[in-house]
Amino acid sequence: MGDAQPLLQVKDVSKSYFDNGKEFKILDRIRFELAEHDFVCVVGPSGCGKSTLLRIIVGLDTPTSGEVLFEGHPIRADNPQVAMVFQSFALFPWLTVAQNVELGLEALHEDPAKRRAVAKKFIDAVGLTGFENAYPRELSGGMKQRVGIARALAIEPLLLCMDEPFSSLDALTAQNLRDEILQLWSNPDLPPEAVLMVTHSIEEAVYLADRVIVLSSRPGRMVAELEIDLPRPRNRKDPEFYGWVDEIYSLIV
Amino acid sequence: MSNIGDGVGRETPVTDFRSMSKVSVGQILGLVEAVDEVGGVADAATIAREVDMDIDRLGPILGAAEFLGLVTVEDGDIRITDLSRKLLMASVRERKKIIREIIDDLPTFRLVMDMARNAGTPLGRQEVVQALADRVGSHQAEDVFKALVYWGRYAELVRYDSESEQLTVRVAPT
Numbered sequence: 206m207g208d209a210q211p212l213l214q215v216k217d218v219s220k221s222y223f224d225n226g227k228e229f230k231i232l233d234r235i236r237f238e239l240a241e242h243d244f245v246c247v248v249g250p251s252g253c254g255k256s257t258l259l260r261i262i263v264g265l266d267t268p269t270s271g272e273v274l275f276e277g278h279p280i281r282a283d284n285p286q287v288a289m290v291f292q293s294f295a296l297f298p299w300l301t302v303a304q305n306v307e308l309g310l311e312a313l314h315e316d317p318a319k320r321r322a323v324a325k326k327f328i329d330a331v332g333l334t335g336f337e338n339a340y341p342r343e344l345s346g347g348m349k350q351r352v353g354i355a356r357a358l359a360i361e362p363l364l365l366c367m368d369e370p371f372s373s374l375d376a377l378t379a380q381n382l383r384d385e386i387l388q389l390w391s392n393p394d395l396p397p398e399a400v401l402m403v404t405h406s407i408e409e410a411v412y413l414a415d416r417v418i419v420l421s422s423r424p425g426r427m428v429a430e431l432e433i434d435l436p437r438p439r440n441r442k443d444p445e446f447y448g449w450v451d452e453i454y455s456l457i458v
Numbered sequence: 459m460s461n462i463g464d465g466v467g468r469e470t471p472v473t474d475f476r477s478m479s480k481v482s483v484g485q486i487l488g489l490v491e492a493v494d495e496v497g498g499v500a501d502a503a504t505i506a507r508e509v510d511m512d513i514d515r516l517g518p519i520l521g522a523a524e525f526l527g528l529v530t531v532e533d534g535d536i537r538i539t540d541l542s543r544k545l546l547m548a549s550v551r552e553r554k555k556i557i558r559e560i561i562d563d564l565p566t567f568r569l570v571m572d573m574a575r576n577a578g579t580p581l582g583r584q585e586v587v588q589a590l591a592d593r594v595g596s597h598q599a600e601d602v603f604k605a606l607v608y609w610g611r612y613a614e615l616v617r618y619d620s621e622s623e624q625l626t627v628r629v630a631p632t
């Protein structure tokens with residue numbers, strides 16, 4: 206990491222829930238940075254606080270202690286430089302693909318023609334041209350998630366955050382979307398500049414990330430931060446690939 | 459694409475087209491990649507296990523990939539083709555273009571495209587399903603129509619409005 210200011214700084218973020226005065230610690234002093242061009246994955250067992258961490262990072266939740274800085278300033282939920290993709294797609298069933306993508310743009314562009322043009326560009330970037338007037342019910346799971354990705358990208362964020370975006374898709378569809386996310390990330394003409402993704406799949410993290418942050422189970426603590434220096438495109442059958450998967454596996458179990 | 463070119467043993471292309479109503483382009487690309495990663499050849503049972511799909515689910519994906527000329531299947535071995543290697547290297551846009559060229563050549567697709575062009579006005583869903591039924595039987599026509607809309611939209615060859623149930627030919631994308 207050069208002298209440039211990191212895009213994102215997660216500084217000793219802890220989170221607890223309190224029930225009848227009793228403290229339940231969910232996250233314990235999470236600390237890492239993310240720079241432009243990074244692809245970082247956070248992996249950890251179910252319930253270790255991955256979603257909570259991501260919600261705090263995008264400003265949808267507040268830490269009990271610690272702070273999150275984006276470009277040096279405390280994160281705010283309405284920051285258009287950060288976009289989020291959810292596992293559940295979160296599409297409006299009564300809106301078409303184009304309308305679902307345009308929806309998030311109302312706060313950014315007053316001109317409806319501009320909104321339409323921006324939506325069109327990102328619908329195309331995710332391979333959905335031709336489905337503009339389709340409703341979510343007409344789409345496969347993979348296509349639905351493309352809409353979610355197009356909608357997130359349409360605000361032209363620097364940082365794209367994703368919470369298990371492929372975990373409800375079949376293995377073939379998921380792999381295809383992973384490749385397409387890598388294409389978008391490595392395309393300098395399109396957002397995002399950086400990706401932060403949460404997953405419980407170690408294999409997925411090793412396939413995608415150049416850095417993997419490993420969390421322990423409850424409370425979520427950082428067990429390791431690993432640079433995955435495998436060349437791309439990566440092959441999931443490569444022995445070196447498997448070496449990384451095994452190493453992370455042994456850290457979690 | 460020799461498996462399509464020679465045409466022998468391929469008397470039922472319409473049935474194969476129907477299998478395409480059950481699969482998505484993402485699944486086909488995912489399959490091609492999975493086979494590529496193990497060196498370009500794999501037996502179907504191994505792939506089924508790896509992607510955690512039983513043969514009922516993998517079957518139509520394999521069938522559609524074979525129909526499109528992206529894999530050959532022989533004695534349970536799946537082998538990727540040069541065309542699918544090209545597809546794997548391609549960008550999202552280029553992939554669409556490659557698949558558009560394949561789709562545009564399929565006889566069932568041609569039938570409907572010609573119908574739409576000759577009509578000069580949008581075609582109603584019922585009209586198309588009827589024409590397909592004459593060719594493939596009424597029990598298959600709905601599935602073939604569904605495949606036609608999905609792949610036609612993906613390839614940017616047709617426009618379909620599910621509210622008005624109208625199908626139109628798109629101006630050829632460049």
Ligand SMILES: Nc1ncnc2c1ncn2[C@@H]1O[C@H](COP(=O)(O)OP(=O)(O)OP(=O)(O)O)[C@@H](O)[C@H]1O
Nearest residue numbers: 222229231249250251252253254255256257258405
């Ligand atoms: N509002 C809340 N009040 C109390 N506990 C909560 C609340 N939200 C989350 N938790 C608890 O915090 C823990 C972490 O939840 P979180 O959803 O962040 O984990 P996760 O790693 O994303 O899990 P999963 O793998 O299931 O997605 C869980 O044990 C959950 O029950």
Ligand SMILES: [Mg+2]
Nearest residue numbers: 255256257368
């Ligand atoms: Mg979660």
